Amino acid sequence: MRTYWWVSGAIRTVLLGATLLIVDLGLFVPRLLPSGWPRGLVAGSGITVLALWAALAPPIAYRRWRFALRERDLWIRRGILFRSISVIPFRRLQFVDTQQGPLARIFDLSELVVHTAAPGTAGRVPGLDAAEAELLRERLAHLEPDDDEPT
């Protein structure tokens, strides 16, 4: 999982860095920055920060990101700077997805996404072993459904 984050982080860094370079050095498009600024300053510092983040964040995120299936709810902890812990009672589950991007397929990882009636607050458990994610999804999906009114 860490490797996966490292790789995807690296890809993002390369893309963002390229964008910064283009903006800073005025390749292809007119330079957007004030002319007084030395060339390469913004892109250089930006890329440094990005690279540092891409190198350091994955292990920390990996250590921070934990989930637990408890007796009656799903517990998810995540975040490096902005930390949070979500508790999603099983009774509130609406439906459960697994997602797998192209890169994740190479690593045979997939992400479990848990939806409740509250929009925009889906619980995510990334970096599961693909088979494990399937198992988990089936298990969550077969839990007794919420007997409340659908809202």
Add this chain to the structure above:
Amino acid sequence: MTSPPDDAAPERARSPFEGDPTRLDPLALVIWTWRGAFSLLVLIVVTGWMPQVGAALLGLTLVGIILRWMRFRWHLEPDAVVINEGILIRKRRVIRRDRIQTVDLERTLLHRILGVTEVRIEAIGAQGTEGSLVAVDPSTADALRRTLLSRSTARTPVQPTVPAESAGPAGSSELADPSRPHGRPDGEPLALAPPPALGPHPTLVLAPNPGPAVAIEAAPDPMTELAHAPPERLVLAGLTGGRVGIAAALAGFFFQVVPDELWIGRLGTLIEQAPDPTTWVGMRVLVVMVVFALLAGFFLSVVATVFAYWDFTLSADDEMLAVRRGLLTEHRDTVPFRRIQAVRIEENLVRRLLGLASLRAVVAGRAGTGRDEGTDYLLPIGRRAEVHRLARAVIGLPEEGTPEQGPPHLHPMPPRARRRRWTRALLATGAITAATWFLLAPEMALDPRTTTLVFGGVVLVLAGLLAEGAWRGLGWDDLGTHAIVREGVVNRVTTLVPVNRLQVLETSQNPFQRIAGLATLHLRVARPLMGTSPRALDLSLEGAEDWREELATRVASGGR
């Protein structure tokens, strides 16, 4: 509802309630024509005024409208409303009853002149109004609303403490049989009496009805009036309401207190740098115009508030709330209790001073237009104690103590939260003072050092007041079945959430909160996308985690 609207089709002896597709009231033609009139006019003006073209367009439009009316049929099935429409592309829309959020009745001035009502059916997951019956006669509309909304009575999780005894005459229609034997059979909600021909659809039978051939027109609303906002209150609401009021107050303050040179000088130089040099006199005129525009906007907002909420009346029976409001366009909106996710009591600075507040309901999946953040006003303005009492009644809490007790006493957040706010205030003061020094000092004829000091002092006092107010504004309480959270200094919002409405519980900490050992508990409910979910800001970390686990357990075990 049993007998068909006789002006629509006198020869038919059946009704949409029995599953027979029915047209809208023919007066829909007039309404559609009126609504189309503007675009028609634009078309005619754009094409240039040629009588032949104009007449042709008019004719086409009229034919289109008539065809549309002829094609439009709706009827009720045991568990759905079915609307068939479309001239070229036929559409059949089936709105399942359990998806229906609310059924609103709306009467614009034109509707009122013609004596018909528009029925809007709002459903979960719809973008905007799901089904709209543009002209239905009022008693049918009323009956339809009742039928659609009074289904799952037995499962209303939030029981209002409101007794639904006295039969308000509001909206009642004529009774065909004065000796109706089934007004309210033992606390059962009064609903449509099944007409004799209703045999094939027994699911429509809502109230046990022994009477064989009782035909009633719309059931009278057996609703208790909960609150009413008289016109003078509404003027007050407009004057004190929203951001416009605050903006106007601030603008007034600004123009009176701050010496012109201070900012006009700055603005003037900015504008003089522009290619078109604006004279000093021009600046003054501009300022006057801005002030005038602000005042006009303020005045208009007051008028709009009064028009929109005229004669605001909130009533309820044991399964839904009904709101009637509006001066020109009369709205009759309904909110079933089981759709209410939370209620919010809002008090802005001005209203707090006057002891006033307003009450909103957070409704899941509300998609209607013109309602901000998917919340509905349950009372646009009222005395604070009254609003709190109403909030408790609506959300199903027993009354607490004496009615005049007013706002509940909440637990304050830990002192660290207060320290955090003061730190923030000090930092903001520092930043603003420094900015003043660098930006304004060179422009001023006065001694820059003293001015900055004085200015910094004023900012410090203001920021301090805000910080202290913000801390005092925070609060939380757990009432077992409900959670209460409060925050805000300029606009103080108290939210009451039933525990059985909670979906996800989440504690979060941003870096600053982590330094202070504080955390926020988000109480996520099935709110509309735009709205914010209730939260308890800056609890102590342990407190937040304990409460989270506590609530999660209660949700998981059914928390009723």
